[in-house]
Amino acid sequence: MNKTTSEPAVSARHGMPTAGAKYASYPTVNLPDRTWPSKVIEKAPVWCSVDLRDGNQALVNPMGHERKARMFRLLLDMGFKEIEIGFPSASQTDFDFARWCIENGDVPDGVDLQVLVQCRPELISRTFEALEGARTPIVHFYNSTSELQRRVVFEKDVRGIKRIATDAAKMITDMAAKAGGGYRFEYSPESFTGTELEVALEICNAVAEIVKPTPENKLILNLPSTVEMSTPNVYADRIEWMCLNLDNRENLIISLHPHNDRGTGIASTELGLMAGADRVEGTLFGNGERTGNVNIVTLALNMYTQGVDPMLDCTDINRMKDVYEYSNQLVIPERHPYVGELVYTAFSGSHQDAINKGMKAAAKANSPIWEVPYLPIDPQDVGRSYEAIIRINSQSGKGGIAYVLQADYGLNLPRNLQIEFSREVQAITDAEGKELPSSRIHDEFRKLYVDQPGARFKYVDHRTYPDEKVKGRRVLEATILDGGREVRVNGVGTGPIDSFVDALARHAGVEMSVLDYSEHSLQRGSDASAISYLEMEHGSGKLFGVGINTNISSASLEAVVSAANRIVGTTAG
Template sequence: MRKVEFLDTSLRDGEQTPGVNFSIKEKVAIAKQLEKWGISSIEAGFPAASPDSFEAVKQIAAAMTTTAVSGLARSVKSDIDACYEAIKDAKFPQCHVFIATSPIHREYKLKKSKEEILEIVKEHVSYASERFDVVEFSPEDATRTELDYLLEVVQTAVDAGATYINIPDTVGFTTPEEFGHIFKYLIANVKSDREIIFSPHCHDDLGMAVANTLAAIKNGAGRVEGTINGIGERAGNAALEEVAVALNIREDYYQVESPIVLNETVNTAEMVSRFSGIAIPKNKAVVGGNAFSHESGIHQDGVLKNPLTYEIITPELVGVKKSSLPLGKLSGRHAFVEKLKELELNFEESEIVSLFAKFKRLADKKHDITDADIIALVSGTDIANPEGFHFENLHLSSNSDDTITAEVFMINKDDEEIAILANGKGSVEAIYNAVDKFFNQTVKLLSYTIDAVTDGIDAQARVSVSIENVDTGTIFNASGIDFDVLKAGAIAYVNANALAQKENAGEIGHRISEKDY
């Protein structure tokens, strides 16, 4: 049984998802959860992109105790220098250098010959190797690169000091058979007197990212790269939770050992979902709401007789707890705190008073409180926007002309409560018009979705919104959780607007785009 490492790039490639903008606080929280999940290395970001990105990588590097931290760098010395400064204090620092190699990228984007690219690889991997003990190199768009030239590029990187060789399927073009062949070919032909670990980085444009990743492992890859919930550019990346569970369930076939703590899988997926503002689809493999549901009578009968008839993954394997929470409005603070510890939720002692007060308010409204309710209650605190603006409350009234008046109470950066009045044809429109008045900026609501945290008429609601900053065209996602669906929607809209205002103030750096490569 050989060991396979896991590298997570949710905080770098995942944040390139349209609308996803993690705050530094959220990035550090996700990184800590990834470490708890068992991730071997975290690609924390692109330090050269902006001061905000640099600071996020630096804080993540300082927070990790067992997990390596990597920063992305183009084949540019200033990028590598930024990586070094951001990650130099990490316990296990790594640098990830890349350049495109496929014919279409060479001709139209880089406008460089094969020989020029080889020189760039040699120069910059050598430069990185002087500053880092561990250097990863990626030939971008590797799966559309001529195989003999790909070998030449990889050999050049290895000779220059690369420790890891990442083979990206940048546009999700390849198939499992082709991708497996690439790994088998490279591993057999790259020459080195030290261990070189190969890894896949697959995008999901044709829906084969996980299959391609598993094919790479089967053919010798020693590290997996992907994101939580498959977030990322366009159709996203290989979903690491799916890869981890597949390796566990089909250990007989893949014959590899994973470092992932599988019963932390759902906690990890839900945290990334909350902070990204992207809901997990009900039918998503491993962590979707329907992953362990059985509607068909034949399936139900089989599961009751033996769960293995239709469940190859047990809910407990990935951290799904079936029991309801035996707490109610008469429960005391001690019992509440013990339940938080049992659920392994992250909280500070200073937060207990406010969390318990929220629990009491929830218990007054909801008779049966489940583990999911408590998780949502605590996570609702986490997703409060980090920019200093907070939704406090709202009042609605009907008018004789069938319009609605919303009075929205907000807390500004100076911790002052401000009340804003606005009208609308419906409750949501009135509330959002009031929030627009507060922020005084032009945004367009692109989507508004509601998801119940738990089952039943008294379920807490999670509302996810996407807005577009009309001035810049940037999309922002955000979520809100509350027992009242209108309040949940208000929280989500406030959080998204706070991100747009941060961009307008010039505090959000640019993303790596194709033109930057």
């Protein structure tokens, strides 16, 4: 290929050779009227899974029959209409699996099995043996066409490489006709990204002329990014250029088969679809040679989040993950898009607060459109839950802690209590340096505000009656434990809480007054518990108390005791 020149790097760093002296930049495409940048993906492509071929050949321990069969069943259940089941001429294992799929795979109508074969006569013959009895199978034949491989691997010119492709096309179409028809055909100029566009065009047109595709039986022309060598926009340019220049385009299905050497396989595929491609070959979660094949699940769910039906069932992403990891004996990273263990969690306090508020706003709006900050997809759409959206560590904030307590335990903490308790949690996570599960956060909440082990005061009972001396005021008589000893206290106020605060303040010898109070039910039903939150001001500041009781009045008085215990502790300390 003709290479554009670039200025060499000013200097090498850390022992690396000067970039411009060792690597040539990839050529751009002269396509001034390109249209793909203004297009959007409006429908799903034809998907073809190559997990059982490209994915399998890239494994340290290739799949045996059981692992292949489990993957095959998942692909059918997801709705793939084309599945490459192997390279039957390459090994007896692949041959036997192809026969199993045809004879025992329960392949539904409308699903085409695809097999891969090099453009070699003996391999083609063996491939047709493997396909006997299959309905509309796809014979995918290929040969490498790149300038580098022509020069250093095959030592052939363009005419010689084209002859390999056309001879194979002639043999395959003849054998298909003798077998009674019903076959479909796919040709790949392998290493398309390393092939001059004019050469790729010449060879593809020559193959199509032999296959003679029709509207009823189109030829799949697969234009693979066998090695990702350029930025995604250049790949898109190449796809659009081919679509514009191929003969008989209306009877061709242009297929993409991107790899991920530069880490932009997803982008290359999406731009390639905008550039006119009709079909995508890839693997479920991107397993493949080197850095992998393109990730079909990510592509499909990217489309889904843009309002496009991906035509694949991804509603049970946990099952997809389990089968992938079982069959490939690989582990999906925690941050893998859509499926990773942590992709629906938030550790940052600001993220947690935004998610918490977004969830509440979404529930209130009752709109069909999903709009929650930091969550581009509703986890429930792929079979995940909200339970682990927020996890608490030293980077967490009040919003995340509040969400965990609300979602898992039904506690709707007032804002000031969120701020106060978040400082307590922060101190623990800073000291321990690790994440706190929601159960630990709840335990710490109860320990600080409700159970208060070793606390001085404990509420037992109370009664109230009108104050005979002052109209509109009430007297409260309460029984409490003070250091384990039962005592009676009396107070006067406008209501039970005010009266009890007066009684307890005089008994403990501290100043305190109520700043704010709120309450709610913890669960439905006649035996529902009530929880009371009470913000108290005292001599050196303000703090919260919390009470939980089946009786709302008792819950509020327990909240007063909770605050008093914390004030006494603060005063003593």
